[in-house]
Amino acid sequence: MERIEAELFTDPGNDAVVRLPPRRFPGVLIQGDSLSIVRADVAGIVAACDQGDIGEAREAAALVLAHLDELLARYGTALEANGIPLPYIEAP
Template sequence: MERIEAELFTDGGNDAVVRLPGRRFPGVLLQGDSLHILRGDVADVLDACERGDLDEAREFAGSVLASLDMLLVRYATVLDEHNIRRPY
């Protein structure tokens, strides 16, 4: 394990925006439990597709998209607040 200093742009919560040394742009740090939940949500989409339940798959996919949209809005807002251009 290596200890480093990183720039923290938000509170340390479940989806902190941080910039690691040597990186031009910050990233989003997801906690392990949040990553596990996201993975489970995507698995639910796949399971519903495999069962042929497209309505349920669409509902699950919409939930995943909403979660990712919230992360992206938070990321973009933080970059705007610190006058950092977006990498996309």
């Protein structure tokens, strides 16, 4: 294990925005339990597709998309507050 200093741009919650050296842009730190939940949600979408339940798959996918949109919004707000441009082009 290596100890390093990181820059924290948000509160240190489940989805903290941090920048590790020597990275130019910050990232989002997702706790392991939260990552496991996202994985389970995506697995549920795959299972619904396999069973032909497109309505259930779409509904579950919409929830995952909403969660990712919230993460991106938090990320964007943190970068804007610190004068850092987004490292990507925002989707329409």
